[in-house]
Amino acid sequence: MLSRGDLTDGEWAVLEPLLPRSNGRCGRWRDHRQVINGIIHRLSTGCQWRKLPERFGPWQTIHKRHALWSADGTWERLLHHAQAVADAAGDIDWNINVDSTAIRAHQHAAGAPTSPPPALPGASKGGSAKISSHARAHAAAPVPGGGGAAGEALGRSRGGLTTKIHLSADGRCRLLSLVVTAGQRADCTQFEPVIDKIRVPRLGAGRPRRLPDSVGADKAYSNSLIRSYLRRRGIRHVIPEKIDSRTARWRKGSDGGRPPGFDKARYKARNTVERAINxxxxxxxxxxxxxxxxxxxxxxxxxxxxxxWLRS
Incomplete structure (x- = not known):
């Protein structure tokens, strides 16, 4: 019997064809649906892995499956497929918005080793070398901000350790792309990586869609580099101009150029990214x-x- 929060039959039908049949060691995975339900329970409650209810199976299996799928890109592939299904149905509003949110890190999030793990969970004792090498490369990918705590996307402030999620959301309050950095990273430095990570595949033939119809963002993203980047890619944008930038342009007179266009009605829709964060x-x-x-x-x-995405 399904409990609150578990995958429905319709949601499972979207994910099941994309999940691996074998674990690469002449055996089969434990029931994927049961494991994913355990991961969703942990997502919702924030409980410790070892305190997961017994109905989901051994907590070690669930934890290792989540770590492996986080490293080898399985979660990202599933997300792209859910987006592709929505796009094929014309259910994506491509007037997107960009923002970030700071996340407080629990004290148990600190203390990770300074180097990548020697082997990923489930990849030892004859595990698939192909999956292991790809996953290890994904886990060890360079992160802006250096090694140590910054390399693990942890930053220090007066409030303690923080992580920042930089994201883009469609007009229906669903994430299209995301980047995780240390909490002190400025929003504007991650704008291009967030836009570049937008990739919605086609269910049929054709290249993935990468360009939105328009982009909205607040004053944290108001600088010449971001505006030039969007103009080069032919993306309409609505970003309010900072007061100091406007003053500097006025001071230059005719050499200051024209003010950037601003659509007040379009900017009001920026609340969709705030709702996506919520x-x-x-x-x-x-x-x-x-x-x-x-x-x-x-x-x-x-x-x-x-x-x-599955429940929208």
Missing amino acids: KIKQFRAVATRYDKRRYVYLGTVTAAALVV
Whole structure:
């Protein structure tokens, strides 16, 4: 019997064809649906892995499956497929918005080793070398801000350790792309990586869609580099001009150029990204970071975004 929060038959039908049949060791995975339900329970409650209810199976299996899928990109592939299904039905509003949110890290999120793990969970003792090498490369990918705590997307402030999620959301309050950094990273430095990560595949023939119809953002993203980047790609944008930028332009007179266009009605729709942030923060494992490793927390946020897409 399904409990509240478990995958419905319709949601499972979307995910089942994309999941691996074998674990690469002449055996079969434990029931994927049962494991994913356990991961969703942990996402919703933020409980410790070892305190998962017994009906989901051994907590070690669920934890290792989540870590492996976070490292080898499985969660990201599932999210892209859910987006592709919605896009094929014409259900994506491509007037997107960009923003970020700071996440308080629990004290248990600190203390990760300074180097990548020697082997991923489930990849030892004859595991698939192909999956292991790809997953290890994904987990060890360079992160802006250096190694140590910054390399694990942890930053220090007067409030303690924080992580920042930079994201884009469609007009229906669902995440299209996300980047995880240390909490002190400026929003504007991650604008291009967030836009570049938008990739919605086609169910049939054709290239993935990468360009939105328009982009909205607040004054944190108001600088010449971002505006030039959007103009080069032919993307309409609505970003308010900062007062100091406007003053500097006025001071230059005719040499200051024309003011950037601004659509007040379009800018009012920027609340969709705030509502998308609220949706993923309904998952307690997202609202507070408990994961030590950056790639595992990125997988946690991606899995939460996937659930939102499945249930939208």
